[in-house]
Amino acid sequence: MSTTTELNNDLLRGGQFLVKETRCEDIFTPEDFSEEQKMMKESVIEFVDREIWPQKDRFEKKDYALTEEIMRKAGELGLLGIAVPEAYGGLGMGFVTTMLVCDYISGATGSIATAFGAHTGIGTMPITLYGTEEQKQKYVPKLASGEWFGAYCLTEPGAGSDANSGKTKAVLSEDGTHYKISGQKMWISNAGFCDLFIVFARIEDDKYITGFIVENDPENGISLGEEEHKLGIHSSSTRQVFFNETKVPVENMLSERGNGFKIAMNALNIGRIKLAGACLDAQRRVIDTAVKYANERVQFKTPIAKFGAIKAKIAEMATSTYAGESACYRASKNIEDRINIRMAEGNSHQEAELKGVEEYAIECSLLKVAVSEDIQNCSDEGIQIFGGMGFSADTPMEAAWRDARIARIYEGTNEINRMLAVGMLVKKAMKGHVDLLGPAMAVADELTGIPSFETPDYSELLSEEKAMIAKLKKVFLMVAGSAVQKYGPKLEEHQQLLMASADILIEIYMAESAVLRAEKNARRFGEDAQKEQIAMAQLYLYNAVDKISQKAKEGIVSFAEGDEQRMMLMGLKRFTKYQNMPNVVALRNLIAEKVTAENTYPF
CATH class of the missing domain: 1.20.140.10 (Butyryl-CoA Dehydrogenase, subunit A, domain 3)
Known part of the structure; x- marks a missing residue:
C-alpha cells in the first residue's frame, strides 16, 4: 500500500468488518510496533516500574499529592503530550503510539490511569480538536508539559448518561464581554489539583449545551466539594465542582454555541478506545502477579500452577488479554490510517482526527465494553488464584479488582455503549x-x-x-x-x-x-x-x-x-x-x- 489512494481503497470503514472479509496482512498487531514504538513502550514501562509500581500502598491510602507528583514527572518526560501536535508543545505522535502510551502507563494503578486519561483525553483533547488557534496557543502547551492539569465538567446530579440534560447555565453579561456560569458538576476527576476545566453549560433555552474553557480560580466563584470516598481508584482526586456566577470571557467559548454535546460525544469516542487500552497492561500485571504466586504457592506438595483448575484460569486470563490487545491495536491503526488519509486529502489535523475516530465509533464502543469486562474478570480470577490471601489488602489483587470496577462505568456505561454500537451500525446502514x-x-x-x-x-x-x-x-x-x-x-x-x-x-x-x-x-x-x-x-x-x-x-x-x-x-x-x-x-x-x-x- 504505497499510496494514499491504495490505502483508502483497502481500508475498511467503521462497522464494515461485519460484512467484508479482513485479511490478516491488512491488520496491525503489537508485533508490528516500530523501533520507535518499542523504545517508547520500554520507556513507559521503566517509568511505571520505577515511579508507580513500588508506591502501590501509598495509592491505596488516598495520597492525592503522590498522584499529582507522578503526573508532573510524566509531563517532564513528555508523556502528557504524546498526542498533542508539535506546534503546541507536544510530540505529535500517531494514534497507535498514543494508544501504546495509554496502555502501558495505566497498568500499575487505576488512580494514575484515571488521572492520565482525564488530563490527556477529556482535559486536553477538546481544546486541541475544537479550540481556536489563540486558545490552543494559550492553553495546550501548558497542558502538554504538565505545568497545568485539566479536568472535564460534564456530569451533574441529574445528568449522567443523558449528558445533554444538564442544568448548569451560562448567562451573557450585559456588556457582552463574558458569560456567568452557575451550576453543579459531580464526579470530576483531577478536580483537586487541576488548573483548567472544560465546562458544559446551557445558554438560555438552547437545545444543546455549549463548551467553555474555564481557568480554576477560587476567587471567581469556583468551589470544590470534599474528596469522594470511592470503592477503588483511591488516589484519583474526585470532587464536586460548584460554579457561582463564574466569569468566563466570551473568547473562551469552545467551538460554537450549542456545539457542546457534539464535543462531549466525540471526546467520549476517543476516550472509549483509550479506556480499553488502559485496561490492557492492568490485565498483564494481574496475570504476572497471579502466575508468580501460583508458581510459588505449594499445596499437597505441588505448586498450584500445576493444578488443572488453576491452569484453566491462567489460560483464560491470558486469552482475553491477547484478544483485547489484538482488537485494540487493530482498531487504533485503522483510526490512524483514516486520519492520515484525511490529512493527505487536505483536512486540518483537527478535522482529520475528529472524523478519523468518529468513523470507528462502533469499534470504540465494542472495545470499551469488552476490555473493561475482561479486566474485571481477570482481576476476579487473580483473587481466586491467591485464595484467602487474595481477599487481603496486603496483596495487590483486591486493589486491582476494586480499581477495575470503574471501567465499566467510565466513558458511558457498558449498557449505554452496547446499545450505541448497534444503533450506530443501523444508522450507518441507513x-x-x-x-x-x-x-x-x-x-x-x-x-x-x-x-x-x-x-x-x-x-x-x-x-x-x-x-x-x-x-x-x-x-x-x-x-x-x-x-x-x-x-x-x-x-x-x-x-x-x-x-x-x-x-x-x-x-x-x-x-x-x-x-x-x-x-x-x-x-x-x-x-x-x-x-x-x-x-x-x-x-x-x-x-x-x-x-x-x-x-x-x-x-x-x-x-x-x-x-x-x-x-x-x-x-x-x-x-x-x-x-x-x-x-x-x-x-x-x-x-x-x-x-x-x-x-x-x-x-
Whole structure:
C-alpha cells in the first residue's frame, strides 16, 4: 500500500468488518510496533516500574499529592503530550503510539490511569480538536508539559448518561464581554489539583449545551466539594465542582454555541478506545502477579500452577488479554490510517482526527465494553488464584479488582455503549456506509434454501476458525436483520434485544482480531513458534461461539414465533456448528504451561 489512494481503497470503514472479509496482512498487531514504538513502550514501562509500581500502598491510602507528583514527572518526560501536535508543545505522535502510551502507563494503578486519561483525553483533547488557534496557543502547551492539569465538567446530579440534560447555565453579561456560569458538576476527576476545566453549560433555552474553557480560580466563584470516598481508584482526586456566577470571557467559548454535546460525544469516542487500552497492561500485571504466586504457592506438595483448575484460569486470563490487545491495536491503526488519509486529502489535523475516530465509533464502543469486562474478570480470577490471601489488602489483587470496577462505568456505561454500537451500525446502514441489507437478505435466503452437505477443506492454518467467524457474522445479520425488519425505528425501545445483539457483535470483532493476529504471526514467525498464540485464538473463538449461541437464542425467542422461530433456531445451530470441535482442555493446558514456564504474560 504505497499510496494514499491504495490505502483508502483497502481500508475498511467503521462497522464494515461485519460484512467484508479482513485479511490478516491488512491488520496491525503489537508485533508490528516500530523501533520507535518499542523504545517508547520500554520507556513507559521503566517509568511505571520505577515511579508507580513500588508506591502501590501509598495509592491505596488516598495520597492525592503522590498522584499529582507522578503526573508532573510524566509531563517532564513528555508523556502528557504524546498526542498533542508539535506546534503546541507536544510530540505529535500517531494514534497507535498514543494508544501504546495509554496502555502501558495505566497498568500499575487505576488512580494514575484515571488521572492520565482525564488530563490527556477529556482535559486536553477538546481544546486541541475544537479550540481556536489563540486558545490552543494559550492553553495546550501548558497542558502538554504538565505545568497545568485539566479536568472535564460534564456530569451533574441529574445528568449522567443523558449528558445533554444538564442544568448548569451560562448567562451573557450585559456588556457582552463574558458569560456567568452557575451550576453543579459531580464526579470530576483531577478536580483537586487541576488548573483548567472544560465546562458544559446551557445558554438560555438552547437545545444543546455549549463548551467553555474555564481557568480554576477560587476567587471567581469556583468551589470544590470534599474528596469522594470511592470503592477503588483511591488516589484519583474526585470532587464536586460548584460554579457561582463564574466569569468566563466570551473568547473562551469552545467551538460554537450549542456545539457542546457534539464535543462531549466525540471526546467520549476517543476516550472509549483509550479506556480499553488502559485496561490492557492492568490485565498483564494481574496475570504476572497471579502466575508468580501460583508458581510459588505449594499445596499437597505441588505448586498450584500445576493444578488443572488453576491452569484453566491462567489460560483464560491470558486469552482475553491477547484478544483485547489484538482488537485494540487493530482498531487504533485503522483510526490512524483514516486520519492520515484525511490529512493527505487536505483536512486540518483537527478535522482529520475528529472524523478519523468518529468513523470507528462502533469499534470504540465494542472495545470499551469488552476490555473493561475482561479486566474485571481477570482481576476476579487473580483473587481466586491467591485464595484467602487474595481477599487481603496486603496483596495487590483486591486493589486491582476494586480499581477495575470503574471501567465499566467510565466513558458511558457498558449498557449505554452496547446499545450505541448497534444503533450506530443501523444508522450507518441507513446512510449507505455499511451494506447490511444485502448480506442480511442473503442470510434470509440461505435459511430457506437447501443446506450444502459437502465437507469443507479446512487443511489451511486457522481456515475452520475463519469459516466459523464468517458464520457468526451470519448469526448477527440473521438476528439483527429480522429485528430491524420487525421493529423498524422502534428497535431502540427493545433494549435487551439490542444488548444481546451487541454481545454478538463484540464477540465477532474480538474473536476475528485474535484469529487474524495469530494467523499473521504464524505466517511470518512459523506455526511452531506461535502455537500458543494459535491456541489462544482457538480458545477465544470457542468461548465466543458459546456466548453468541446463547445471546442469539435470547434474541430470537424475544421477537420470533412459530415457523419463523424454528427456522432461525435451526439456522443458528447450523451457523455455530464446528466440523472439528477443538480440545479446549488441551488448548488451556498449552497456554497455561507457556505462561507459567515464563512466569509472566509472555505474548
